[in-house]
Amino acid sequence: MRLTCDKLDLLNAVNTVLKAVSTRTTLPILECILLQATPEGFKLISNDLELGIESNVKANILETGTVALKAKIFSEIVKKLPDNEVEITVDNNYYTTIKCEKSKFNISGQSGEEFLQLPKVSKDQSIKISQFNLREMIRQTIFSIALEEIRPILTGELLEIKNNTLNIVSIDVHRVAIRKTDFNSEFDNMMVVVPGKTLNEISKILDTDEEKDVTIYFTNKHILFELENSIIVSRLLEGDFPKYEQFFSKDYDTLVKINKKELLMSIDRAALISRESKKNPIKMTIRDNSMVITSNTELGDVYEEIDIEKEGNELEIAFNPKYFIDALKVIDDDYIHLQFTNSHNPCIIKQVDGDEYKYLIVPIRIRS
Amino acid sequence: MRLTCDKLDLLNAVNTVLKAVSTRTTLPILECILLQATPEGFKLISNDLELGIESNVKANILETGTVALKAKIFSEIVKKLPDNEVEITVDNNYYTTIKCEKSKFNISGQSGEEFLQLPKVSKDQSIKISQFNLREMIRQTIFSIALEEIRPILTGELLEIKNNTLNIVSIDVHRVAIRKTDFNSEFDNMMVVVPGKTLNEISKILDTDEEKDVTIYFTNKHILFELENSIIVSRLLEGDFPKYEQFFSKDYDTLVKINKKELLMSIDRAALISRESKKNPIKMTIRDNSMVITSNTELGDVYEEIDIEKEGNELEIAFNPKYFIDALKVIDDDYIHLQFTNSHNPCIIKQVDGDEYKYLIVPIRIRS
Numbered sequence: 210m211r212l213t214c215d216k217l218d219l220l221n222a223v224n225t226v227l228k229a230v231s232t233r234t235t236l237p238i239l240e241c242i243l244l245q246a247t248p249e250g251f252k253l254i255s256n257d258l259e260l261g262i263e264s265n266v267k268a269n270i271l272e273t274g275t276v277a278l279k280a281k282i283f284s285e286i287v288k289k290l291p292d293n294e295v296e297i298t299v300d301n302n303y304y305t306t307i308k309c310e311k312s313k314f315n316i317s318g319q320s321g322e323e324f325l326q327l328p329k330v331s332k333d334q335s336i337k338i339s340q341f342n343l344r345e346m347i348r349q350t351i352f353s354i355a356l357e358e359i360r361p362i363l364t365g366e367l368l369e370i371k372n373n374t375l376n377i378v379s380i381d382v383h384r385v386a387i388r389k390t391d392f393n394s395e396f397d398n399m400m401v402v403v404p405g406k407t408l409n410e411i412s413k414i415l416d417t418d419e420e421k422d423v424t425i426y427f428t429n430k431h432i433l434f435e436l437e438n439s440i441i442v443s444r445l446l447e448g449d450f451p452k453y454e455q456f457f458s459k460d461y462d463t464l465v466k467i468n469k470k471e472l473l474m475s476i477d478r479a480a481l482i483s484r485e486s487k488k489n490p491i492k493m494t495i496r497d498n499s500m501v502i503t504s505n506t507e508l509g510d511v512y513e514e515i516d517i518e519k520e521g522n523e524l525e526i527a528f529n530p531k532y533f534i535d536a537l538k539v540i541d542d543d544y545i546h547l548q549f550t551n552s553h554n555p556c557i558i559k560q561v562d563g564d565e566y567k568y569l570i571v572p573i574r575i576r577s
Numbered sequence: 578m579r580l581t582c583d584k585l586d587l588l589n590a591v592n593t594v595l596k597a598v599s600t601r602t603t604l605p606i607l608e609c610i611l612l613q614a615t616p617e618g619f620k621l622i623s624n625d626l627e628l629g630i631e632s633n634v635k636a637n638i639l640e641t642g643t644v645a646l647k648a649k650i651f652s653e654i655v656k657k658l659p660d661n662e663v664e665i666t667v668d669n670n671y672y673t674t675i676k677c678e679k680s681k682f683n684i685s686g687q688s689g690e691e692f693l694q695l696p697k698v699s700k701d702q703s704i705k706i707s708q709f710n711l712r713e714m715i716r717q718t719i720f721s722i723a724l725e726e727i728r729p730i731l732t733g734e735l736l737e738i739k740n741n742t743l744n745i746v747s748i749d750v751h752r753v754a755i756r757k758t759d760f761n762s763e764f765d766n767m768m769v770v771v772p773g774k775t776l777n778e779i780s781k782i783l784d785t786d787e788e789k790d791v792t793i794y795f796t797n798k799h800i801l802f803e804l805e806n807s808i809i810v811s812r813l814l815e816g817d818f819p820k821y822e823q824f825f826s827k828d829y830d831t832l833v834k835i836n837k838k839e840l841l842m843s844i845d846r847a848a849l850i851s852r853e854s855k856k857n858p859i860k861m862t863i864r865d866n867s868m869v870i871t872s873n874t875e876l877g878d879v880y881e882e883i884d885i886e887k888e889g890n891e892l893e894i895a896f897n898p899k900y901f902i903d904a905l906k907v908i909d910d911d912y913i914h915l916q917f918t919n920s921h922n923p924c925i926i927k928q929v930d931g932d933e934y935k936y937l938i939v940p941i942r943i944r945s
Contacts, residue, residue: 282876288844311845314875478657478680481650508650509684514852 210246210274210299214266216290216309222264223284225439226255227261227301228410230280238323242284244297245321246270254327261327262414276303277321286314313413327442330433331498335426336370336394340436343423344415346377346388346406349566353532354405355381362448366408368432370399378453379405384532385456385569402450403432407443414439425451433552456569457557463549466493466518466561472500472545473515473537475513480530482511490527490573495519495549504530526552527575536568578614578667582634584658584677590632591652593807594623596778597630598648606691609645610652612665613689614638622695628775630696631780631808644671644729645689654682666717674729695810698801704738704762711791712783714756714930715776717907717934720909721900722773723749730816734776736800738767746821747773752900753824753937768816771800775811782807824937825925831863834886834929840868841905842914843881843906847872848898850879851891858941859896863887863917872898895943904936 223242231239235258251268255261276299287295298306347366354364366546367378375392378385379477382416412433415423426433434441460480481492483504490506494501495517502513526549536543536558558568602625610620613873619636623629644667655663658677666674671686675912715734723731735746743760746753759836779802783791794801802809847859851872862869862886870881894917904926905913920943926936 285849286846289842289849291842311882312843313880314846314850314877315879474657474659475680478654478682481653481657482682509682511683512681514679 210244210276210297211272212246212251212268212270213294213296215253216267216287216295218268219295220287222253222266222438223287225264225414226253226262227280227284228413229255229257229260229441231257238277238319238325240280241319241324242280243275243277243321243322243324243558244299245275246273248273248465254324256325256327258325259404259444260410261325261442262439263327266438274299275321276318277324278305278316278318280317281559286316308499311327326441328444330426330428330431330442332426332433334396334399334428335424336375336392336396337422337424338375338390338392339419340415340421340423341417341419342390344412344417346375346390347412349388350377350379350386350569351405351408351412352379352535352539353381353384353386353568354379360448362402362446362450365402365404365446367450367453368399368401368403370394370396373396378450380451380453383529383571385453385567386534387567388566399427400450401432402425402446402448403443406445407441409434411441411443414441456555457567458550458554461521461548461550461557463495463519463521463524465500465547465549466544467500467515467547469537469540469542469545471515473534475502475515476530476533476537479511479513480534482506482508483530490575491530492525492527492575495524495526498525524549524552525575526556527573528556528570529573532570536570540566578612578637578644578665579640579858580614580619580638581662581664582619582636584655584660584663586634587663588655590621590634591655592804593632593782594621594630595626595648595652596781597623597625597809599625606645606687606693608648609687609689609692610696611643611645611689611692612667613643614641616641622692624693624695625811626693627772627812628778629693629697630807630855631812634806641688642667644673644686644792645692646673646684646686648682654684673924685815692805695808696799696812698794698799698810699796700794700801702764702767702796703792704743704760705790705792706743706760707787707926708783708789708791709759709785709787712780712785714743714758715780716743717756718747718754719773719776719780720747720903720907721749721752721754721936722747728816730770730814730818733770733814735818735821736767736769736771738762738764746818748819748821751897751939752904753935755935756820757933767795768818769795770814770816772811772814773810775800779809779811782809824923825935826918826922828905829889829918829925831887831889831892833863833868833915833917834912835868835883835915837905837908837910837913839883841902843870843883844898844901844905847879847881848902850874850876851898858943859898860893860895860943863892863894865891892917892920893943894924895941896924896938897941900938904938908934 245252252265254263292308296308305316305336307314369376375390377388424435432443479502483489483491489506491504500515500517504511544561546561548560555569555571582650613620620633661678664676673684675682680910718719739742743758745756792803847870851857851859857874859872868883868885872879912929913931914927923937923939
């Protein structure tokens with residue numbers, strides 16, 4: 210193999226494929242990046258068995274070939290090279306030379322025969338969405354996936370197409386996050402559960418540019434994200450995702466309109482007192498024009514008051530402040546609706562005008 | 578005690594005194610900040626026995642008094658309060674109320690009787706220097722203090738006044754860093770050794786504004802830094818600091834003028850190959866118009882070439898790259914001089930025109 214390419218193009222591709230390189234593995238080949246120069250072009254490939262990434266690099270290919278290089282040293286070398294043309298040469302023993310200006314590295318490579326190619330994903334079923342939009346939808350839901358693997362299906366997020374809406378849903382024991390976007394789809398119904406790790410990594414690769422799209426292909430086993438220069442393939446989680454809609458009651462006895470930032474700041478302060486002992490929640494007291502937030506532990510006590518608009522009953526209810534903070538942090542609206550039935554049932558956080566997001570938070574029982 | 582003050586003024590003072598709060602200590606009072614409201618004003622005090630800080634806060638004092646509050650919770654509360662007027666009230670049981678807008682915290686305090694006041698430092702001997710200058714001098718030398726306490730005196734830096742020059746010097750086994758600044762002093766000679774921790778903390782407090790000065794007072798036991806709103810007192814290290822000048826030979830057999838950035842980048846890349854095994858240094862080969870840097874380990878090998886101007890002999894010499902990287906990173910000049918005698922003797926890094934800094938690095942023996 211022999212080729213030249215631009216350092217910044219190469220670095221972009223390296224940074225992309227690094228996201229699917231195993232750092233702790235018993236299969237040493239998984240710590241490698243595969244460099245593949247074919248008549249079709251030059252690409253880097255990584256695969257940690259759950260997630261696989263291919264990234265194309267514009268290159269002048271002088272001789273085709275393949276080599277597997279340890280990702281750690283290869284990526285560090287590329288990062289530190291001058292911003293100029295890079296020449297990569299691989300001999301028959303996979304001894305690899307990387308040259309740039311007056312800098313020259315020689316490192317050993319491997320044949321790449323053991324390297325696991327990405328699974329082939331049939332391209333029958335696909336949707337297209339702006340990269341920015343997908344990135345936002347992940348950011349606004351990913352925090353409430355389950356971290357413990359008691360129910361593995363909950364360590365992923367549901368991607369669901371239903372009635373021309375794309376829904377992304379995450380659930381753990383104490384909360385649910387839903388983000389919707391309108392969507393013209395050829396499918397009536399489609400549901401896949403994508404591992405949280407995949408979504409975390411892909412949201413780092415997605416562009417913030419609203420103009421750029423990502424095409425997503427689905428099979429029963431895999432999901433494939435196709436970007437301008439890269440494709441990302443992930444296995445899907447198997448199992449039944451909970452029917453999340455049953456958790457959201459349409460009835461409520463108390464509806465509060467509140468300034469999001471004030472609520473977040475107040476809960477954030479109240480959490481200073483409550484967090485030391487996890488059993489001490491924050492208490493919300495909802496009256497006609499105000500919400501009072503209090504917490505009381507051996508550390509001290511805190512009292513916060515916020516102006517609100519209220520419909521329906523007065524209420525006292527207690528929560529783990531972390532769940533509120535996580536949800537409020539990702540909401541961009543100035544005002545939100547909080548919907549309650551009573552002190553034993555969840556609070557639902559909703560958009561004031563619209564239906565883009567819904568967060569459900571289970572309360573903590575308080576002794577009356 | 579009862580007073581009002583501005584949240585940002587209070588926060589600045591809290592952030593300053595936090596730098597002398599113990600986090601791991603057997604004396605719980607050292608985890609506290611002392612709040613002291615006297616007819617002279619309101620101040621916060623912290624003291625970890627090595628370092629003590631007092632910081633004044635502009636306040637409207639309604640009732641004088643003193644209270645010791647746990648630094649962790651007090652600082653977190655102040656940080657998260659709205660940016661507005663804060664009211665602090667302490668009752669006879671040291672129960673402390675902190676109010677700001679519609680937010681109110683109650684936390685328990687202590688009497689502060691056990692709190693160790695800062696040592697009194699006589700103000701006979703003082704020097705004045707710009708805060709920016711002192712900050713830079715610390716930044717450009719602190720990295721080469723000894724981290725291990727085999728010779729405790731080397732865990733500090735020498736502050737020396739000599740012939741109208743202020744020198745700051747740090748030494749560990751393999752290197753020396755010297756930073757000088759011209760200085761009109763009343764003293765002929767003065768030497769103190771200040772703990773590295775003190776200098777690290779004070780450099781975070783010093784202003785980047787070249788117009789603002791710091792006054793430094795010395796006694797045999799203590800050093801006191803006086804800033805606009807704060808004073809910092811530190812104990813000094815006792816013992817004999819090595820006579821550092823003996824390490825710097827004026828003779829040399831090879832003098833190299835080299836671009837600092839190119840040298841740093843090349844060594845930084847070469848270190849990728851050498852760092853994996855600490856026994857593998859980088860080798861410099863100095864010829865008429867070029868310096869070649871190489872390293873060769875089980876990971877691979879690297880070859881870097883840099884244009885230089887050279888006077889004197891050709892030379893092969895080997896170093897731990899870290900020591901070069903540390904020194905080159907803090908040098909702001911475009912070109913530097915490297916001065917060598919032979920492959921067994923240290924390299925001295927100097928300013929091309931001037932005498933502001935000198936770094937000495939001991940080589941690693943190479944088998945010929």
